[in-house]
Amino acid sequence: MRHFGLYIHWPFCAAKCPYCDFNSHVRASIDGQRWEKALRAELARVATETPNHILSSIFFGGGTPSLMDPELVANLISDAKRFWRSTNDLEITLEANPTSIEAGKFQAFRDGGVNRVSMGVQALNDQDLKKLGRLHSVDEALKGLEIAQTTFDRVSIDLIYARQDQSEIDWRSELSRALSLNLDHLSLYQLTIEHGTAFGDRYARGLLKGLPSEDRAIELWDITQEMTTAAGYEAYEVSNHAKPGSASRHNLVYWSGGDWAGIGPGAHGRLTIGDRKFATQTELHPETWLDMIETNGSGELERIQLSKLDQAEELLLMGLRLSTGVCLSKLAGLGWAPPETRIDELAELGLIQRNADSIRATTQGRPLLNAVLERLLT
Numbered sequence: 535m536r537h538f539g540l541y542i543h544w545p546f547c548a549a550k551c552p553y554c555d556f557n558s559h560v561r562a563s564i565d566g567q568r569w570e571k572a573l574r575a576e577l578a579r580v581a582t583e584t585p586n587h588i589l590s591s592i593f594f595g596g597g598t599p600s601l602m603d604p605e606l607v608a609n610l611i612s613d614a615k616r617f618w619r620s621t622n623d624l625e626i627t628l629e630a631n632p633t634s635i636e637a638g639k640f641q642a643f644r645d646g647g648v649n650r651v652s653m654g655v656q657a658l659n660d661q662d663l664k665k666l667g668r669l670h671s672v673d674e675a676l677k678g679l680e681i682a683q684t685t686f687d688r689v690s691i692d693l694i695y696a697r698q699d700q701s702e703i704d705w706r707s708e709l710s711r712a713l714s715l716n717l718d719h720l721s722l723y724q725l726t727i728e729h730g731t732a733f734g735d736r737y738a739r740g741l742l743k744g745l746p747s748e749d750r751a752i753e754l755w756d757i758t759q760e761m762t763t764a765a766g767y768e769a770y771e772v773s774n775h776a777k778p779g780s781a782s783r784h785n786l787v788y789w790s791g792g793d794w795a796g797i798g799p800g801a802h803g804r805l806t807i808g809d810r811k812f813a814t815q816t817e818l819h820p821e822t823w824l825d826m827i828e829t830n831g832s833g834e835l836e837r838i839q840l841s842k843l844d845q846a847e848e849l850l851l852m853g854l855r856l857s858t859g860v861c862l863s864k865l866a867g868l869g870w871a872p873p874e875t876r877i878d879e880l881a882e883l884g885l886i887q888r889n890a891d892s893i894r895a896t897t898q899g900r901p902l903l904n905a906v907l908e909r910l911l912t
């Protein structure tokens with residue numbers, strides 16, 4: 535019997551943000567009935583493969599799932615509850631964009647079973663929201679947030695920092711405003727310039743000015759850690775900060791080597807079936823995904839069986855993102871251990887800390903995680 539998460543991807547947005555490389559698309563119209571049929575068929579297909587799994591989390595991600603019809607969300611939740619046994623405290627999160635929110639819809643999402651909302655606020659200053667291509671103002675975002683907080687017990691926001699021309703003082707003042715909102719969870723991401731996005735193209739042509747140097751980005755990271763810790767949030771993962779007991783269960787499934795089913799275009803999954811673990815991946819393009827389900831009964835592409843070594847590497851990769859670190863005996867159970875000399879070397883540099891049966895990245899090590907991993911894996 536396994537606890538696991540269900541990820542449902544809604545690939546549509548009202549507009550494409552210039553920094554975003556998520557599988558999100560803008561469409562003039564969407565055939566709701568076709569989408570409902572296909573998503574529910576996918577859920578049923580995965581359920582037949584995982585009859586003994588116990589559902590601990592459902593996550594509607596995107597794209598912009600707050601654009602979904604609340605009835606579709608409710609139907610998917612009730613299907614999932616019928617297909618799997620679930621934990622008493624099943625966490626059901628919906629990602630919401632502040633422009634697509636209105637009180638009536640939030641209430642309907644709650645009536646359908648959603649109990650946690652994650653809102654993409656991104657910035658608390660109007661000039662930067664414009665630069666990020668967002669369709670909402672700070673005022674609108676805060677109004678949406680207020681409605682969210684009166685409707686749901688658990689509300690998180692996403693903010694992007696290390697933006698163009700953002701000074702330390704600017705970020706301190708934005709973050710302190712965010713901390714005053716009394717949220718139980720914050721996802722604070724440094725702006726990444728992704729290849730193939732509008733920002734990526736501008737950057738390649740030398741037109742994206744004012745991005746922070748590496749040193750400045752680390753200073754902004756330090757400010758983030760200092761202020762969130764002082765406000766009582768635990769940095770339970772590199773970019774995720776929660777009040778005690780409010781870490782996202784769904785995130786923890788990903789980062790602690792758990793199983794999750796990925797439903798919808800471009801969704802990844804990890805499924806243990808019998809004694810084998812598989813990485814699953816669905817077709818990325820929304821309409822092709824729909825066609826595949828309507829003609830073949832499945833939106834899944836090739837399924838890859840993960841070797842024990844693959845699983846150990848993944849566990850290390852994910853585990854080092856967590857404040858609790860990665861359990862060495864769990865790695866040993868998969869037949870792999872990081873070399874002792876490398877652990878000692880990184881510990882001496884102050885980048886990781888070794889406890890009785892675990893290693894964890896220190897606050898200094900976390901922003902340098904790629905280098906730490908490379909050292910442990912080669």
Ligand SMILES: C[S@@+](CC[C@H](N)C(=O)[O-])C[C@H]1O[C@@H](n2cnc3c(N)ncnc32)[C@H](O)[C@@H]1O
Nearest residue numbers: 553554596597598629631654692723724725726
């Ligand atoms: C799928 S999106 C969130 C939901 C919703 N569509 C929205 O934008 O409000 C997940 C989050 O990833 C973050 N994100 C996306 N692209 C990013 C980038 N290039 N750099 C940093 N953060 C990014 C944003 O904070 C975003 O809210």
Ligand code: SF4
Nearest residue numbers: 547550551554558597
């Ligand atoms: S950041 Fe959110 S709203 Fe913007 S394109 Fe990406 S998924 Fe869509």
